Amino acid sequence: MPLHFELVTPERLIRSEDVHMVVVPGAEGDFGVLEGHSPMMSTLRDGAISIYASAGATPETLTVAGGFAEVNEKGLTILAEAIQG
Amino acid sequence: MASLKALKIRINSVKSTQKITKAMKMVAAAKLKRAQEAAEASRPYAERLESVVSSIASKVTVGPQSPKLLAGTGKDDVHLFVVATSDKGLAGAFNTNIVRLARKRAEELKAAGKTVKFYTIGKKGKDQLARTYRSDIVREVEPGDLGRLTFAQVQEWGADLTARFEAGEFDVAHLFFNKFVSVLTQEPTELQLMPVALSNDNAPAGASASVEYEPDEEEILADLLPRNVAVQLLRANRENAASEQGSKMTAMDNATRNAGDMINRLTVLYNRTRQAAITTELVEIISGAEAL
Numbered sequence: 197m198p199l200h201f202e203l204v205t206p207e208r209l210i211r212s213e214d215v216h217m218v219v220v221p222g223a224e225g226d227f228g229v230l231e232g233h234s235p236m237m238s239t240l241r242d243g244a245i246s247i248y249a250s251a252g253a254t255p256e257t258l259t260v261a262g263g264f265a266e267v268n269e270k271g272l273t274i275l276a277e278a279i280q281g
Numbered sequence: 282m283a284s285l286k287a288l289k290i291r292i293n294s295v296k297s298t299q300k301i302t303k304a305m306k307m308v309a310a311a312k313l314k315r316a317q318e319a320a321e322a323s324r325p326y327a328e329r330l331e332s333v334v335s336s337i338a339s340k341v342t343v344g345p346q347s348p349k350l351l352a353g354t355g356k357d358d359v360h361l362f363v364v365a366t367s368d369k370g371l372a373g374a375f376n377t378n379i380v381r382l383a384r385k386r387a388e389e390l391k392a393a394g395k396t397v398k399f400y401t402i403g404k405k406g407k408d409q410l411a412r413t414y415r416s417d418i419v420r421e422v423e424p425g426d427l428g429r430l431t432f433a434q435v436q437e438w439g440a441d442l443t444a445r446f447e448a449g450e451f452d453v454a455h456l457f458f459n460k461f462v463s464v465l466t467q468e469p470t471e472l473q474l475m476p477v478a479l480s481n482d483n484a485p486a487g488a489s490a491s492v493e494y495e496p497d498e499e500e501i502l503a504d505l506l507p508r509n510v511a512v513q514l515l516r517a518n519r520e521n522a523a524s525e526q527g528s529k530m531t532a533m534d535n536a537t538r539n540a541g542d543m544i545n546r547l548t549v550l551y552n553r554t555r556q557a558a559i560t561t562e563l564v565e566i567i568s569g570a571e572a573l
Binding site: 202222223235275 | 319322323325326327329330333337431432433436491492493494495496500501504505508511512515
């Protein structure tokens with residue numbers, strides 16, 4: 197079962213796709229989110245998120261600023277104010 | 282009766298006005314499409330943020346330590362009206378409708394003994410409000426082309442508003458804008474911006490009780506609430522952008538139709554005048570010939 201990942205900025209919905217894992221720069225340390233992660237909410241520090249499309253694949257990185265992450269039973273949602281790359 | 286030449290000039294001038302209004306209508310139609318897409322694209326963020334904020338806020342008990350944006354200042358004396366309009370006219374009653382609603386609410390609050398201040402977005406709204414409330418306008422900003430408004434611009438206004446709120450310049454902020462319903466209908470809308478008005482229908486289901494927060498709820502909330510202000514502002518301006526173009530389209534459509542009617546009337550008048558001139562000439566010739 198893949199992880200449903202959504203990346204949203206105030207201007208538009210950037211990504212909405214199924215991936216293997218996403219590593220997120222949480223305010224209190226990085227954390228990886230896999231499918232079935234327990235529900236949590238965290239603010240993010242400005243930094244890179246790494247998206248692993250499948251296990252062992254080379255990660256794709258995006259730099260986010262002013263972010264917030266929510267993990268619930270539907271998957272991972274990242275709200276970011278700005279995105280580079 | 283106007284001379285034939287004057288009528289001809291008049292008809293041509295109305296015709297060129299009609300060409301302009303027709304072109305403006307088509308431009309508005311194209312821009313409307315883009316504005317509508319932009320308004321739709323900004324919706325997911327606003328919706329998710331709102332559901333997150335209300336789900337956290339429902340868990341935090343409001344106390345003296347709570348962020349002011351959530352708890353309010355504890356007073357209700359000074360109201361700030363953020364009136365979002367556009368910089369340009371020629372859009373029917375678009376700007377007037379927003380200002381009219383703001384004015385009506387301001388008079389109600391003033392009658393109840395409250396102080397009302399204004400924070401205007403857009404030149405048109407400022408011009409109209411300045412007629413009666415010049416000294417009450419705390420800041421005026423000009424967004425330029427509403428369709429090209431970026432989040433960074435809005436963020437600056439949001440930060441400014443939040444700072445003023447924290448400094449105790451006002452107790453409640455209301456946001457006024459035109460909600461886009463359809464091309465023909467735009468609804469002037471009032472929304473409470475600060476402190477955050479929580480809708481209870483978004484209250485989370487019991488299942489989310491085990492959510493982990495990092496850092497704790499209070500800190501997340503303190504981070505998210507100012508952001509929520511900016512997002513609401515962005516959303517209002519996006520709605521306004523779509524409404525402005527919709528309103529402009531209707532206004533220009535009416536103008537084009539009026540110009541068409543006017544051309545018809547003038548053409549009839551022109552023909553009649555010409556016929557009258559010919560008849561007069563004929564009568565002159567005939568009566569001249571008879572006299573011989």
